[in-house]
Amino acid sequence: MIDLDLLARGELSLLGRLMAASNGTFQGAVSLEGESATVVYKPIEGERPLWDFPDGTLAQREYAAYVVSEALGWNLVPPTLLRDGPLGVGMVQLWIDEAELPPGKTELVDIVPQGRVPKGWVGVLDALDGRHNPVTLVHADNAALQRMAVFDAVVNNADRKGGHVLNPGDGRVFGVDHGVTFNADDKLRTVLWGWAGEAVPDELLEDVRKLADGLAGQLGSELCELITAIELTATRERCASILKTGTFPLPSEDWPAIPWPAF
Known part of the structure; x- marks a missing residue:
């Protein structure tokens, strides 16, 4: 993984705009002393107002x-920071290239015909596709995605759309697009509901316990520069x-559980 100093001090140039993104999102490159890396750049000025998040706060989130x-x-x-750029201050994050998967392999989140959930996968939701065929939303049953479900x-x-789960093909898993996080109200929407209500592994609970301790101290002070005290x-x-529960959360009855579109 690259040095954060390259992201922080490298000269940032724009390569193109990602037109499918709902906010102003650009692919860029940072270069410093002979090193370079491809990045995602989301300037605060390109953020669309949302009714349930304060304006101009998505980059901080x-x-x-x-x-x-x-x-x-x-x-x-992926390595992420806030810095100035060609279109003003914004979020800069290392670009993650997804692996070219061999024939027969799928992404970590997928759609399969109903009743045909592959071994090593878990079903999330039964639905109808655009041609009214019965299908099931599924995701891989692995430790990396369990961590991501707890993190979310x-x-x-x-x-947490399926397209926000990146598989670089080397055993790692990355999550991206975290602009709508940390709201004080329960807004968890994710495609990773496969373990809902099940026990969270002890090692993950221990990590959450350490995080909770940090939130009461220096880490909490750092986050208060990025989110509100209430959040x-x-x-x-x-x-x-x-x-307290030791389990993965259940979907809320007051909020849509699955993002739309799911990918």
């Missing part, structure tokens, strides 16, 4: 998600809830 991922020791979020519960991720308190409460 993306960085806060990285800070929490690092504090947990899970390395789920902690940061209250309101938009920090809510994050601590979510950690406490996971530790």
Whole structure:
């Protein structure tokens, strides 16, 4: 993984705009002393207002998600920081190239015909596809995605689409697009419901316990520069809830459980 100094001090140039993104999102390159890397750049000026998040705060939330991922020791979020760029201050994150999967292999989140959930996968939701065929939303049943499911519960991720789960093909798993996180209200929307209500592995609970301790100290002070005090308190409460129940959360009855579109 690259040195954060390259992201922080490298000269940032734009390569193109990602037109499918709902906010202003650009692919760029940073270069410093002969080193270079491809990045995602999301300037604050390109953020669309949302009714349930304060204006101009999505970049900070993306960085806060990285800070929490690092504090947990899970390395789920690619190297991320806040810095100035050609279109003003914004979030800059290392670009992750997904692997070209061999024939017969699938992504970590997929759609399969109903009744045909592959071995090593778990079903999330039965539905009809665009041609009214019965299908099931599934995801891989592995430790990396379990960590991501707990992480999303902690940061209250309101938009864990299948396309936000990246598989670089080397055993690692990355999550991206964390702009709508840390809301004080329960807004968890994710495609990773396969373990809902089941026991969280002890080693993950121990990591959450360490995170909770950090949120009460220096880590909490750092996050208060990025999210509100009320949101920090809510994050601590979510950690406490996971530790108390020892289980993966269940979908809320008051909020859509699956993001739309799911990919």
